[in-house]
Amino acid sequence: MTDRQDTKTAIVPVSGRVHIFFDDAEIASSTRAMRLNGSAAPQVFLPLEDVHPQILEASDTTREDAGPGTAHFYTVKTLTADGSDEAWYYPYAEGAYAPIRDMLTFGGDRIRVEVTEV
Numbered sequence: 001m002t003d004r005q006d007t008k009t010a011i012v013p014v015s016g017r018v019h020i021f022f023d024d025a026e027i028a029s030s031t032r033a034m035r036l037n038g039s040a041a042p043q044v045f046l047p048l049e050d051v052h053p054q055i056l057e058a059s060d061t062t063r064e065d066a067g068p069g070t071a072h073f074y075t076v077k078t079l080t081a082d083g084s085d086e087a088w089y090y091p092y093a094e095g096a097y098a099p100i101r102d103m104l105t106f107g108g109d110r111i112r113v114e115v116t117e118v
Contacts, residue, residue, distance in 0.1 A: 009067060010037045011099045014115060018044055020051075021112040023081040027052050028106075031118055034099055038067070044113055045103035048089075056104075061085045068097040076106070083108050 014035050020028035030050035036043045061073040068090040076083035086108035093101040106113070 008038050009096045011035070011096070012037065014044060016115045016117050018046060019114045019116065020044075020046065020106050021114070022055075022076050022078060022083055022086070022106070023110045024112075025078055025080065027055055027076065027078065028104075034103060036068075036097075036100060036105075043105045043107075045089075045100045045105045047103055051087075051104060056087060059085050063088075065090075068093040068100065074104070081110065083110055086111055 011034050014033040016031070018028075018030050018033035019026055028046050028051040030046040032047050032050065034045045036045065055077055056074040057077050059073040059075050063071045063073075065071055069092050071088040071090055073085040074087040076086045087104050087106050089102055089104050090097065090100060091102055
């Protein structure tokens with residue numbers, strides 16, 4: 001049985017290169033990003049390999065989200081700032097959400113997402 005959220009959910013590749021900035025410093029860049037469109041604001045997900053190494057610190061925070069399931073969080077740590085729980089992923093996403101399983105998304109006041117042409 002498909003719930004109402006799943007009927008509105010679309011996960012599509014992002015055309016171009018996605019740049020993620022934290023505190024005005026680029027922390028990720030990907031041509032393999034996916035966009036989750038649904039009832040809330042669209043979210044962009046990137047493969048972990050496309051995030052600059054050593055800036056993520058695992059957090060104990062988790063959250064249950066309708067659809068993709070349990071979100072597991074990271075703290076973003078750079079030389080100039082820390083962003084507690086500003087990155088997360090869904091390790092057990094299934095069904096319509098399977099394409100974003102283990103991909104990272106970012107959120108918070110100091111996160112900026114830009115898409116450029118390749």
